[in-house]
Amino acid sequence: MSHPTPARFLKALLACAILLSSYAGAAEKAAAPLAHVTILATGGTIAGSGATTTTTVGYTAATVGVERLIAAVPELAKVAQVKGEQVFQIASENMSNEHWLVLAKRVNTLLAQSDVDGIVITHGTDTLEETAYFLDLVVKSRKPVVLVGAMRPGTALSADGPINLYNAVLLAASQEAVGKGVLVAMNDQIHGARDVTKTNTSTPDSFKTPELGMLGYFQGNKPYFYHASTRKHTVDTEFDVSKLDALPQVDIVYGYANVNPVALNALVGAGAKGIIHAGVGDGSLAAKVLPSLTAARKQGVLIVRSARVGQGIVARNGEANDDELDFVVSDTLNPQKARILLMLALTRTNDSKDIQRMFYTY
Ligand code: DGL
Numbered sequence: 118m119s120h121p122t123p124a125r126f127l128k129a130l131l132a133c134a135i136l137l138s139s140y141a142g143a144a145e146k147a148a149a150p151l152a153h154v155t156i157l158a159t160g161g162t163i164a165g166s167g168a169t170t171t172t173t174v175g176y177t178a179a180t181v182g183v184e185r186l187i188a189a190v191p192e193l194a195k196v197a198q199v200k201g202e203q204v205f206q207i208a209s210e211n212m213s214n215e216h217w218l219v220l221a222k223r224v225n226t227l228l229a230q231s232d233v234d235g236i237v238i239t240h241g242t243d244t245l246e247e248t249a250y251f252l253d254l255v256v257k258s259r260k261p262v263v264l265v266g267a268m269r270p271g272t273a274l275s276a277d278g279p280i281n282l283y284n285a286v287l288l289a290a291s292q293e294a295v296g297k298g299v300l301v302a303m304n305d306q307i308h309g310a311r312d313v314t315k316t317n318t319s320t321p322d323s324f325k326t327p328e329l330g331m332l333g334y335f336q337g338n339k340p341y342f343y344h345a346s347t348r349k350h351t352v353d354t355e356f357d358v359s360k361l362d363a364l365p366q367v368d369i370v371y372g373y374a375n376v377n378p379v380a381l382n383a384l385v386g387a388g389a390k391g392i393i394h395a396g397v398g399d400g401s402l403a404a405k406v407l408p409s410l411t412a413a414r415k416q417g418v419l420i421v422r423s424a425r426v427g428q429g430i431v432a433r434n435g436e437a438n439d440d441e442l443d444f445v446v447s448d449t450l451n452p453q454k455a456r457i458l459l460m461l462a463l464t465r466t467n468d469s470k471d472i473q474r475m476f477y478t479y
Contacts, residue, residue, distance in 0.1 A: 152235060154199050156282075160209065163281065166272045173273050186201070187201050192283055197289070197290040220238070228260045229258070235261040237265060238252075242267070242323065242324070246310070250454045261295060263289045263301070264302070284305065301313045304322050308324060312326045314326070314427070314451060332344045355475075369456055372406070378409040385413045385418055392419070396422055417467065421476070429449065431447050448477055
């Protein structure tokens with residue numbers, strides 16, 4: 118019988134060592150504890166129900182509780198240790214500044230806990246982009262916060278809520294999402310809070326980030342990022358709502374042919390501290406509304422020129438002499454998001470130049 122030479126003995130030893138380390142690695146991976154994700158439920162279609170399986174419009178939003186949402190997706194237990202909290206149960210067209218302050222404080226309290234690794238917020242899609250951007254500016258943690266909704270109620274054929282919720286929890290439990298700002302998980306896509314918007318009244322592909330681009334995809338139980346936001350968010354913002362019980366009143370007026378300044382005058386008369394003007398084209402101001410805007414500015418109301426078109430940069434001193442009028446431009450923020458940033462800006466300053474800086478920073 119030939120005795121194993123030292124070289125053959127060493128080779129066998131090495132092979133055993135490699136085999137053992139790969140088993141150990143696999144065992145370690147398998148045993149890695151799942152991330153702790155808290156689901157904060159606020160209502161919307163993802164919690165909605167319809168009379169029949171083909172009812173995809175005319176259903177009732179905000180009827181299903183968070184525990185039933187979680188129970189409807191048992192696969193969640195494979196990707197995270199999930200807990201649910203019913204923060205509100207509303208259709209999101211009724212979301213208010215007060216709801217946002219309650220939600221933001223709850224999110225920050227939970228994320229400060231070492232036993233919470235990420236948060237998912239189930240939400241109606243109508244104002245989902247607004248809540249996402251508000252949180253993007255006031256959450257004080259790098260841990261993932263993911264908003265998710267559905268375009269079809271859970272009772273409908275091919276309901277999109279369960280897979281959207283699964284993807285959202287997968288994302289909130291992932292390392293890839295850390296430090297990316299508040300995210301939106303819809304239709305197998307990952308969007309950033311600042312630039313995502315609802316583009317269709319009812320189809321499942323409604324959420325898009327036109328021109329500036331979504332951040333990534335979900336595929337095969339994994340999130341894949343291809344972009345990241347270039348604007349400051351979460352821990353890098355100057356906004357802190359922890360001690361606030363209210364936000365300054367900021368309203369939006371719409372530009373259109375033959376525009377009537379009555380609505381603008383009424384909003385200023387009702388005490389608006391800021392006005393977002395959703396202008397035609399590059400944020401243009403009709404001659405009919407300019408006197409009302411300049412009068413409001415003289416009263417100390419902050420005026421932001423945004424645009425109703427949805428994409429593109431509103432050029433400062435382009436369609437109006439902003440330097441002379443002491444107006445601010447919204448950069449690329451749509452009117453509903455410009456309102457959010459102006460509200461938070463007014464909790465810090467009334468200085469129009471400092472506020473313009475904020476619109477070029479966030
Ligand atoms: N009422 C709408 C809302 O709660 C339903 C739309 C939806 O959630 O998709 O936003």
